[in-house]
Amino acid sequence: MNDVLRDRIYASFSGGGVPLEELCGGLLSQQQHSWAELKQAYDSLNTVRSRSVECDGFSVRLVFNPGRAVNTTAAVRPEEIRERPCFLCSANLPSAQKGILYHREFLILGNPRPTVPFHLTIAHLDHRPQALCEHIETFLKITADLGCGFITLYNGPRCGASAPDHLHFQAVPSGQMPIEGELENTGIFIPLNPCSETRGARVRRATGFGREALLIEGDDVSLIAAAFRDYMDTLTEPATKEKPPEEPMINAAASLSGKVWRLLVFPRRAHRPAAFYRDDADRIVVSPAVMEMGGIIVTPVERDFDRLDANTIQSIYREVSLADT
Numbered sequence: 001m002n003d004v005l006r007d008r009i010y011a012s013f014s015g016g017g018v019p020l021e022e023l024c025g026g027l028l029s030q031q032q033h034s035w036a037e038l039k040q041a042y043d044s045l046n047t048v049r050s051r052s053v054e055c056d057g058f059s060v061r062l063v064f065n066p067g068r069a070v071n072t073t074a075a076v077r078p079e080e081i082r083e084r085p086c087f088l089c090s091a092n093l094p095s096a097q098k099g100i101l102y103h104r105e106f107l108i109l110g111n112p113r114p115t116v117p118f119h120l121t122i123a124h125l126d127h128r129p130q131a132l133c134e135h136i137e138t139f140l141k142i143t144a145d146l147g148c149g150f151i152t153l154y155n156g157p158r159c160g161a162s163a164p165d166h167l168h169f170q171a172v173p174s175g176q177m178p179i180e181g182e183l184e185n186t187g188i189f190i191p192l193n194p195c196s197e198t199r200g201a202r203v204r205r206a207t208g209f210g211r212e213a214l215l216i217e218g219d220d221v222s223l224i225a226a227a228f229r230d231y232m233d234t235l236t237e238p239a240t241k242e243k244p245p246e247e248p249m250i251n252a253a254a255s256l257s258g259k260v261w262r263l264l265v266f267p268r269r270a271h272r273p274a275a276f277y278r279d280d281a282d283r284i285v286v287s288p289a290v291m292e293m294g295g296i297i298v299t300p301v302e303r304d305f306d307r308l309d310a311n312t313i314q315s316i317y318r319e320v321s322l323a324d325t
């Protein structure tokens, strides 16, 4: 372990000892005392405006949070990414930022631009690209280690990740995203493949949410991972000479209920709605990532917070989701 990393470590987790959830609580509390940027971000969370918008069969929580402007308008073109220092590499973290070393592979950090309190970023120690197919087992194991109090999140490199070049997940306390409760209460499920149940993981489309969502459930990591990869295969476009293979555009969220994992996958066809790229009064600064697909729509622009209505929100989902449900 190099000195840069050693200086970053608040605690280590390798499977036993103090529960990970408890360590994360301790980390965030310590960081709010010793890292002014995080304290300020948490203070400003107390003043964000939010309101519920009832859509056709589902609801969203619209949030005005100017502190998220960096994420919402993040430059993600490859040339722009190459030119900036990576903010998830441990050598580039602010000096006051500490983390939990997770199985000597990831650093769990307080997110300095939280969408909700206890928002964590889980960054790989190496600078390597976002890719969930390769790391789905780890994603599910982190979910289990965090326990049922958290939901673990993933943004694909082309649809929401602010650092597409550095493998990372996020975690937020469970129950924050409206779709979590709606899946329990109002979700309508269609089996994706009649055979999927026999392979040990239940794979279903969750419909009625205005955006496509796939739900994979099971108690065996390898079977869920296999079902996830099978689904990703169906989304993958064949590579050509001009177009190297790319991960299909998806966002994902995983949670644990008892011993059963719940993996929710949102297939995407666009990163941002066309209105995001306008340069006139009709511009809408909403950049859907996993939180938005889960029903928390963040805008750093107050005018958008005031004017977004159910029709506009439904149309944004239709535009960025792979299929309209």
Ligand SMILES: [Zn+2]
Binding pocket: 086, 087, 088, 089, 126, 127, 128, 165, 166
């Ligand atoms: Zn990096």
